[in-house]
Amino acid sequence: MIYLVLAVVVLVLGLGVVALSRRSSKALPPAAPTPQPSIARTPKPTKAAPTAAPAISGPSATGTDVLEPEPVAPPEVEPAVTEKPRFRDRMAKSRAALVGVFAGVRGRAGITEETWDDLEEALLRADVGVRVTTELLDGLRTRVKSKEIVAPDALLDALQAEMIARLAGADRDLRFEPGEPGSPNVWLFVGVNGVGKTTTIGKVGAAQRALGRTVLMAAGDTFRAAAAEQLGMWAERSGSDLVRGSEGGDPSAVIFDGVEAASARKIDLVLADTAGRLHNKSNLMEELRKVRRVAAKGSGRVTETLLVIDATTGQNGLAQAREFGGTTDVTGVVLTKLDGSAKGGIVFAIETELGLPVKLVGLGETIDDLVAFDPTEFIEALFAE
Numbered sequence: 200m201i202y203l204v205l206a207v208v209v210l211v212l213g214l215g216v217v218a219l220s221r222r223s224s225k226a227l228p229p230a231a232p233t234p235q236p237s238i239a240r241t242p243k244p245t246k247a248a249p250t251a252a253p254a255i256s257g258p259s260a261t262g263t264d265v266l267e268p269e270p271v272a273p274p275e276v277e278p279a280v281t282e283k284p285r286f287r288d289r290m291a292k293s294r295a296a297l298v299g300v301f302a303g304v305r306g307r308a309g310i311t312e313e314t315w316d317d318l319e320e321a322l323l324r325a326d327v328g329v330r331v332t333t334e335l336l337d338g339l340r341t342r343v344k345s346k347e348i349v350a351p352d353a354l355l356d357a358l359q360a361e362m363i364a365r366l367a368g369a370d371r372d373l374r375f376e377p378g379e380p381g382s383p384n385v386w387l388f389v390g391v392n393g394v395g396k397t398t399t400i401g402k403v404g405a406a407q408r409a410l411g412r413t414v415l416m417a418a419g420d421t422f423r424a425a426a427a428e429q430l431g432m433w434a435e436r437s438g439s440d441l442v443r444g445s446e447g448g449d450p451s452a453v454i455f456d457g458v459e460a461a462s463a464r465k466i467d468l469v470l471a472d473t474a475g476r477l478h479n480k481s482n483l484m485e486e487l488r489k490v491r492r493v494a495a496k497g498s499g500r501v502t503e504t505l506l507v508i509d510a511t512t513g514q515n516g517l518a519q520a521r522e523f524g525g526t527t528d529v530t531g532v533v534l535t536k537l538d539g540s541a542k543g544g545i546v547f548a549i550e551t552e553l554g555l556p557v558k559l560v561g562l563g564e565t566i567d568d569l570v571a572f573d574p575t576e577f578i579e580a581l582f583a584e
């Protein structure tokens with residue numbers, strides 16, 4: 200009996216302990232979670248923008264191809280508007296050949312025999328020519344003897360006026376005859392190699408395109424290496440058409456094809472390049488005669504034959520003018536490189552001795568530096584102080 204009572208007591212005490220522990224566990228706040236270690240995440244690398252494929256620039260010293268990035272093209276820039284070049288600004292060398300002499304003449308008290316010697320030497324050095332120099336000074340001597348001219352300044356003013364008068368009155372306009380569509384004007388360009396024929400054609404083409412005329416260039420200089428390629432670049436720059444033949448081919452055939460192509464396309468003007476040198480002079484001149492005859496056949500009309508002369512050659516240019524003028528019926532002269540020559544006086548020899556008008560002059564290297572010849576501006580540039 201006693202054992203039974205003890206068992207009941209133990210059971211009751213056990214149940215009480217369990218109940219007490221449950222109450223205490225509900226009263227306590229929940230335990231804070233155990234902190235976890237932080238993980239630093241490395242950001243994913245971004246993909247670089249793709250670069251242009253490298254260009255092979257050539258082998259290095261070790262024989263391995265060197266790779267360099269393709270060059271980045273510069274942004275397009277609007278071309279600057281250029282003004283017409285002024286003779287005074289571009290003829291420094293020609294003016295320098297005279298300005299010292301003119302200053303010496305002005306510095307004297309009167310007109311002496313030394314004055315005449317200085318003027319004669321200066322004009323001859325400028326390639327005015329013996330004949331023109333003699334005529335100019337003889338006329339001025341007469342006026343000095345009659346007391347019409349008494350002062351050195353007046354003498355120089357009179358010389359300037361006489362030189363302008365000698366160049367006045369010539370027809371310097373480029374001949375363009377309007378006609379029916381399909382009947383283009385043809386301008387032939389002749390002259391020895393190296394005077395700038397092809398470049399002149401390119402500049403003339405650009406000027407005519409600016410006037411609103413359509414232009415075709417015929418690469419008739421088939422004997423000079425790369426002449427057709429050079430003319431092709433000018434045609435592209437000026438927006439002109441181009442007809443070319445095979446190297447060493449018949450120049451007349453190329454020009455004839457050019458005229459016929461211009462006729463078919465209703466183009467206004469054909470600018471025809473010609474050979475400047477064959478294996479001897481007689482062959483060159485005969486070839487130019489043939490070119491002139493062929494160009495006049497068919498649908499075209501030859502309205503200009505322009506002789507291109509390098510101003511730096513001086514009196515040699517006069518000899519060229521005589522030779523070509525008798526062969527191709529030259530109608531006018533283009534005088535190139537006048538900005539780089541002290542021999543601008545060749546204009547007088549060409550015009551007074553041969554009767555050929557200087558129609559265009561080159562005053563620089565850019566496409567706008569081939570301008571119409573202005574006698575007054577030209578002479579005033581020579582006398583500018």
